[in-house]
C-alpha cells in the first residue's frame with residue numbers, strides 16, 4: 001500500500017479512537033443510569049477518568065471561569081443545569097438563583113460534599129465535612145467564638161492594632177510588596193490570635209501562613225499524590241501544618257495537667273480540648289486539628305482576597321474612593337475627642353463601605369461555587385439529578401446576571417442603595433445551615449482595614465495590566481505587586 005494510503009488509514013483510526021474515547025464516559029453513565037439518563041440536564045461527561053476537569057481548570061487558571069457556562073450554553077443551549085464530570089466525579093452544575101437556593105436549603109436531599117482534593121486537604125473532621133447532629137453540635141460550640149456583638153467587640157482592638165501596624169510597615173518598605181501576600185499575613189495573624197491566642201509556639205506566624213497558602217493551592221486540583229503534582233505539594237504542606245498543630249495541642253495538654261482545676265479555656269483550641277461527647281469522651285486530636293485547620297483556612301484566605309480586590313476596585317475608581325473616604329471622615333468628625341480608635345457602632349454606620357464590600361464580593365467572584373451531593377434521585381423542573389452525583393451551585397454566574405445586576409461587570413457599589421437581590425441571587429457567604437459563621441467577623445476585619453486605608457493610604461499598582469487567575473480564588477498573577485504610600 002502506498003504511503004499516502006497508510007497515512008489516511010492512520011488518521012482515520014486516530015479519529016475513530018478519539019471519537020470513541022470522547023464518548024466512552026458518557027456511554028458508561030448512560031448504561032449505569034438506564035432510563036434516567038435521557039432526563040438528565042444537557043452537558044458532556046468528557047474523557048474517561050479526567051472528565052472535563054482539565055478544560056475547566058484551564059478556564060480558572062486563565063482567569064475566565066465564566067467561560068465554563070458560556071461554552072456550555074453555546075453547545076447545549078441555555079439551561080438551568082448542566083451535567084459534567086469534574087474533579088473525578090459525575091456532577092450537575094446549577095446556575096439559576098432559584099435552584100441554588102433549593103439545593104443549599106434542602107439538607108435532606110443535598111448533603112455537603114467537597115471534591116476529593118479538598119476533603120483530603122482539609123481533613124474529614126473539619127466543620128465543612130461533618131453532618132447533621134455532629135455538624136449542629138460542633139457548629140454551635142465554635143460559632144459563638146467568632147460571631148455576635150460582644151465577641152466582635154472583643155476583637156476590634158486587636159484587629160485595629162494589627163491593621164494600623166501592617167499599613168505603616170508596608171508604606172515604609174523601600175521595595176514594592178506583593179499586596180495579596182501581605183494582606184494574607186495580616187488576616188492570618190488576626191484569625192490565629194482569635195483561635196490560638198494563648199499558645200506560644202516555636203514556629204513563627206510568618207512561617208505558618210505560607211504553609212496554608214501552599215496547601216490551599218491544591219484545593220481545586222486533580223487529587224494525584226505524585227511528585228510534581230500540585231496536590232502532592234499541598235499534602236506535604238498539610239502534613240507540616242498538622243505537626244505544628246499537634247505540638248500546640250501537646251503543649252496545651254501539659255499546661256492543663258499542670259494547672260489542674262485552676263485551668264481555664266482561653267481560646268478556641270482550649271475550648272475544643274474541653275468539649276466532651278454524650279459518653280463523656282473528649283474530642284480526639286484528629287478532630288481538634290481538622291476543626292482548627294478548616295477554620296484557620298476559611299477564616300483568612302477569603303477575607304484577604306476580598307480586601308485586596310476592594311483596594312484595587314477603589315483605587316481604579318477615584319470617584320468611588322472619594323465617596324467611601326468621605327464617609328469615613330464623617331465618622332471621625334462625629335467621634336468624641338476622648339475616644340481612641342474605632343467602635344463597633346461606628347462600623348455599623350459604614351453603610352457605603354458595606355456596599356463596597358458586597359460589590360467587591362459580587363464582581364470578584366471570590367466564592368464562585370460551593371459543593372453538595374444528591375442524597376436521593378431528585379427531580380427538578382422535569383430534569384433528574386441522580387443520587388450520588390455532585391451538585392455545584394455556580395454562584396459566579398448568578399452575580400453577572402444582567403436582569404438582577406444591570407451592567408454586571410461594572411463596579412458600582414451604589415447599585416446596592418435600597419436594593420435587595422432576589423433570594424439565592426447573591427450568596428457570597430452561602431445559604432441555609434452552612435451559612436458562613438464568620439461572615440460578620442470577615443466584614444468587620446475588611447471594614448476596619450478599608451477604614452484606615454481610605455483615610456491615609458494609596459496604592460500604586462506596578463503591573464496594572466497584570467492577568468487574573470482564579471485558583472484557589474480570583475487574584476492577579478503577580479499577587480498585586482504594588483507600593484503603598486502614606487498620604488497627608
Ligand code: HEM
Nearest residue numbers: 127128298299302303306367370428429430434436438442
Ligand atoms: C470574605 C470572607 C468570607 C467569605 C466570602 C466566606 C464564604 C463562605 C461560604 C460561601 C461558606 C458556605 C460554604 C458551603 O455552603 O458549602 C462558608 C462557610 C464557612 N465559613 Fe466562611 N467566608 C468568609 C470568611 C470566613 C471567616 C472569617 C471565617 C472564620 C473565622 C469563616 C468560617 C467558615 C466556616 C467554618 C464555614 C463552614 C460552615 C459550615 O459548614 O457549617 N469564613 N464561608
